[in-house]
Amino acid sequence: MNAAISRWMLLGGPTLAVVISLACYVGGLPPQASACAGVAVLCATWWIFESLSLAVVGLVPFVLLPLLGVVGHKEIASSYGHTVILLLLGGFLLSAAMERSGAHRRIAIAMVRLVGGTSGKRLVLGFMLATAVLSMWISNSATALMMLPIAMAVLQQSGDSRLRTPLLLGIAYSASVGGMATPIGTPPNVVFMGQFFERTGHEMPFATWMSIGLPITLVMLPIIWWWLTRGVASMQPIEMPSIGPMQSNERRVLMIFFITALLWIFRAGPGGGWSALLPVDSAMVGDSTVALGASLMMFLCPSGRRSGEHAESLPAGGATGRPSGSVAGQSNGVDGKCERLLDWETAAKIPWGILVMFGGGMALARGFQDSGLSTAIGHQLTFMEGAPTWLIVLAVCCLVTFMTEITSSTATAMLLLPILGELAVQLGLPPAMLMVPGTISCSCAFMLPVATPPNAIVFGAGGISTEEMARTGLVLNLIAAAVITGLSLMLMS
Numbered sequence: 313m314n315a316a317i318s319r320w321m322l323l324g325g326p327t328l329a330v331v332i333s334l335a336c337y338v339g340g341l342p343p344q345a346s347a348c349a350g351v352a353v354l355c356a357t358w359w360i361f362e363s364l365s366l367a368v369v370g371l372v373p374f375v376l377l378p379l380l381g382v383v384g385h386k387e388i389a390s391s392y393g394h395t396v397i398l399l400l401l402g403g404f405l406l407s408a409a410m411e412r413s414g415a416h417r418r419i420a421i422a423m424v425r426l427v428g429g430t431s432g433k434r435l436v437l438g439f440m441l442a443t444a445v446l447s448m449w450i451s452n453s454a455t456a457l458m459m460l461p462i463a464m465a466v467l468q469q470s471g472d473s474r475l476r477t478p479l480l481l482g483i484a485y486s487a488s489v490g491g492m493a494t495p496i497g498t499p500p501n502v503v504f505m506g507q508f509f510e511r512t513g514h515e516m517p518f519a520t521w522m523s524i525g526l527p528i529t530l531v532m533l534p535i536i537w538w539w540l541t542r543g544v545a546s547m548q549p550i551e552m553p554s555i556g557p558m559q560s561n562e563r564r565v566l567m568i569f570f571i572t573a574l575l576w577i578f579r580a581g582p583g584g585g586w587s588a589l590l591p592v593d594s595a596m597v598g599d600s601t602v603a604l605g606a607s608l609m610m611f612l613c614p615s616g617r618r619s620g621e622h623a624e625s626l627p628a629g630g631a632t633g634r635p636s637g638s639v640a641g642q643s644n645g646v647d648g649k650c651e652r653l654l655d656w657e658t659a660a661k662i663p664w665g666i667l668v669m670f671g672g673g674m675a676l677a678r679g680f681q682d683s684g685l686s687t688a689i690g691h692q693l694t695f696m697e698g699a700p701t702w703l704i705v706l707a708v709c710c711l712v713t714f715m716t717e718i719t720s721s722t723a724t725a726m727l728l729l730p731i732l733g734e735l736a737v738q739l740g741l742p743p744a745m746l747m748v749p750g751t752i753s754c755s756c757a758f759m760l761p762v763a764t765p766p767n768a769i770v771f772g773a774g775g776i777s778t779e780e781m782a783r784t785g786l787v788l789n790l791i792a793a794a795v796i797t798g799l800s801l802m803l804m805s
Contacts, residue, residue, distance in 0.1 A: 317361055318361050318362050318363045319363070321357055321358065321361040321363045322358070322363040322364070324357065325353075325354050325357035325358050325361075325363060326354060328353055328354075328357060329350040329351065329353045329354035329357070330350060332349055332350055332353045333346045333347055333349055333350030333353075334346070336349045336350075341684075341685070341688055342683070342684060343381070344380075344381060344382045344682075344683040344684070345683040345684045345685040345688055347376075347377075347380035347381070347382050347683070348377070348380075348382045348676075348679040348680060348683040348685045349685055350380075351372065351373055351376045351377060351380070351382070351676070351679065352676055352679075352680070352685075352727065354372060354376075355369055355372050355373065355672065355676060355727075356723065356727050358372075359719075359720060359723035359726075360719050360720070360723060365665065366665065366666075366669045366720070366722070366723075367664075367665030367666065367668040367669045369669070369672060370665075370668040370669035370670070370671055370672025370673070371668065371672060372672060373388065373391075373672050373675035373676050373679060374388050374389070374392065374671070374672070374675055377675060377678075377679045382679045382682065382683050383675070383678055383679050383682050383683075387678060387682075388675050388678065391506075391671055391674035391675040391677075391678050392668070392671030392672075392674070392675065393671075394506050394509075394671070394674050395509075395515075395598055395599075395600040396502055396505045396506035396509065396600070396670070396674070397506070397667050397670055397671055397674070398600040398603070398604060399495070399496065399502065399505070399598075399599050399600040399603050400496065400499075400502045400666070400667060400670060401603070401604070401607075401662075401667060402600060402602075402603020402604045402606065402607045403449075403496035403603055404662040404663065404666075405603075405604075405607035405610065405654065405659055405662065406449070406568075406569065406572065406603070406606055406607060406610065407449065407450040407451060407454065407662075408654060408658050408659055408661070408662055409565050409568075409607075409610040409653050409654040409658075410449070410450055410565055410569065411450070411454065411458075412565075412653070412654060412658050413559075413561045413562045413564075413565040413615075413653065414559075414562060415561075415562040415565050415566050415569075416446055416450060416455075416458060417458060417462075417555070418555050418558065418562060419442065419445070419446060420442040420443070420446060420458065420459060420462065421442075421462065421555050422555065423438060423441055423442035423445065424438035424439055424442050424462070425438070426438065427441055432470075432474075432475050432478075432541070432544040433537075433541040433544050435466070435475075435479070436475075436478050436479050436482045436537060436540065436541050436544065437537050437541075439459060439462075439463060439479060439482055439483055439486075440482045440483070440485075440486040440533060440536070440537055441486070441533070442459065443455055443456070443459050443482075443483050443486040443487050443490060444486040444487070444489060444490030444493075444529060444533055445490065446458070446459075446490070447486070447487045447488075447489075447490030447491045447497060447498075448490050448491065448493045448494045448497050448529075449494065449496070449497070449569065449573075451498075452487040452488055452490075452491050452497075452498055452764070452765060452766050453487075453765040453766065453769065455487045455490070455766075456483055456484060456487045456765065456766035456769045456770065457769055459483045459487075460480075460483065460769060460770065460773060463479050463480060463483055464773065466479070467479065473775075474543065474544060475544060476775045476776070477540075477775070477776055477780060477784075478540040478541050478543075478544055480770040480773060480775070480776060481540055481770065481776065481781065481784060482536070482537065482540050482541075483766070483770055484764070484766040484767045484769065484770040484771075485536050485540075485758055485766075485788065486533060486536065487766040488755045488756070488757075488758075488764055488766055488767075489529050489532045489533060489536065489755065489756075490529060490533075491755055492525045492528055492529050492532075492752050492755050493522060493525045493526040493528075493529040494518070494521065494522060494525065494526075494576075495516075495518055495521045495522075495599070496603075497525075498721070498754075498755050499666065499670070499721065499722040499725070500721050500722055500724070500725035500751050500754035500755065501521070501525070501751060502670060503670065503673055503722060503725040503726050503729060503751070504516075504725065504729060504747055504748065504751040505521075506670070506673070506674045506677070507673075507674070507677045507726075507729045507730060507733065507747070508733070508743065508744065508747060510674070510677050510678060510681055511677075511681065511730075511733045511743050511747075512743060515598060515599070516744070517579060517580040517581065517585075517599070518576035518577060518579060518580075518599050519576070519577045519578065519579070519580065519581055520580075520581075522577065523803065524748055524752075524799070524800065524803045524804065525752060527799055527803065528752060528795060528796055528799050528800075531795055531799065532791075532792060532795055535788075535791055535795070536788060539784070539787060539788060539791075540784070559616075559617070560615065560616025560617060561615035561616055561617055561653060563616075564613055564615065564616065564653055565610070565653055568606055568609050568610060568613065568653070569606075571606070572602060572603070572606040575602045575606075576599055576602055576603075579597070579598075579599065579602065580594075607654070609653075610652070610653045610654035611652055611653075611654050611655070611656075611659075612652065613652060613653045614650050614651070614652060614653075615650075615651050615652060615653050617650075617651060669722065670722075670726075672726075673722070673725075673726030676726060676727075676730070677726070677729070677730045680730035680731075680734075681730065685730075686730045686731060686733065686734035687734055689731050689734060689735075690731070690734030690735050690737065690738040691738060693731075693735050693738065694738050694739070696735075696739060697738070697739055697740075701741065701745070701801065702797060702798075702801055704739065704741075704746070705745070705746065705749050705796075705797045705800060705801060706793060706794070706797040708732060708746050708749055708750050708753070709749050709750070709753045709756075709792075709793040709796050709797055710753075710790075710793045712724060712728060712750045712753035712754055713753045713756045713757060713789050713792065713793055714757075714789065715728075716753070716754050716756070716757040716763060716764075717757045717759050717760050717763045717789075718760070718762070718763070721754040721755065721757065721763075721764065722754075724754055725750075725751055725754050728750060729747055729750065729751065732746040732747050732750045733746070733747050742804070744804060745800075745801075745804060748800055748804065749796050749797060749800040752796050752800070753792070753793065753796055756788075756789060756792035756793070756796070757785075757789070758781075758784070758785030758786075758788040758789055758792070759781065759782045759785035759786055759789060760778070760781065760782060760785070761778060761781060763785075767781070
């Protein structure tokens with residue numbers, strides 16, 4: 313974002329917020345709803361133009377909503393400590409343990425080897441599958457950053473310039489698409505989980521989300537692969553980096569990750585899930601309980617190695633361009649001391665600011681609901697009443713997809729989801745019918761380098777023009793809107 317524009321909007325944001333708030337009041341909205349509209353405009357302006365850190369803007373609702381009489385400070389505080397925020401915290405801690413062990417690199421290289429071969433198309437498919445699987449559980453940005461050096465080494469070996477664009481774009485797009493599959497895969501999904509609870513009073517179970525998100529991922533991946541590799545030819549065999557024998561810390565991290573995934577998926581079903589077997593009310597246990605319980609296990613479980621030892625799973629400076637075990641082998645104290653799978657020094661480096669930003673989004677959603685602003689906006693959109701449901705969902709998907717090309721996907725989700733939920737109610741639809749497709753569409757901005765972090769990461773590697781990415785991504789944007797519309801309607805009917 314242009315620095316001069318960002319500075320101007322630091323002052324322009326409050327001015328615009330006051331103007332909008334007064335306009336809403338003059339237009340007949342109650343004082344609380346008008347004030348909430350002003351706060352939402354202020355946050356949206358600063359988020360979109362990056363006038364301040366996203367986390368800093370997340371504090372604005374906590375200060376302004378109580379001062380303006382929209383929501384009390386105790387109710388707002390609960391938004392920042394919501395169970396969805398704790399679920400995201402647990403996901404960050406688990407990802408940190410995975411990255412510390414180096415197990416994610418092993419998974420990536422093994423999957424590429426399994427699928428890849430002499431065919432350039434199969435090589436791209438291998439990278440895309442590995443990226444998507446990892447992106448389901450760790451951040452899209454971290455996944456793309458980890459896969460990029462491996463891909464660059466492969467491209468250097470191949471000597472085929474035509475392979476560069478499909479391979480790099482395949483990594484970027486599959487990082488975004490893979491994140492659709494699970495509630496913790498990408499930030500907009502977490503935003504949805506919190507705002508859906510605020511609107512309905514019910515949590516959407518981990519498995520329920522996956523029953524919608526995973527099929528969309530499975531359909532989109534081969535479509536993206538086909539579109540990217542339609543001009544890729546065969547090539548000479550390429551030697552993938554050696555990964556060596558699996559280390560004890562990798563095995564233990566993967567075991568905890570696997571058990572955690574099973575606990576998430578089967579917590580509430582079938583037949584009430586494993587939580588129904590507990591001697592307490594099953595509603596007392598949630599996905600955040602599983603996430604933080606697994607994180608606690610990472611802190612408690614020994615890695616099987618002594619501090620100061622270095623993993624040998626990858627050659628020094630190999631696939632990642634840095635010494636193997638540079639994270640996993642960090643000292644955990646005095647040499648010779650048994651280290652844990654996760655220590656606080658590593659955990660302290662997780663993006664805490666994102667948790668504050670999500671809290672701000674949750675607080676705004678609470679303000680929309682309590683002030684009646686979402687209801688007022690929903691009434692203004694009832695001109696869509698009578699239109700076919702598929703057309704309404706398709707319009708939502710296209711709006712969100714192309715809006716996310718120029719704005720943060722997280723900010724888009726935080727601002728639009730309360731409106732989509734109310735619009736669904738006004739049209740006689742379940743809130744999830746518009747909120748879920750809208751959320752998933754936040755991950756489908758394929759056109760511009762600035763649209764998503766994975767896009768920016770692979771664009772920064774060079775060799776891909778903005779025009780080429782826009783031309784390729786435009787087709788995929790439209791295909792994604794159609795796929796999300798069709799599968800969402802079919803799976804949620």
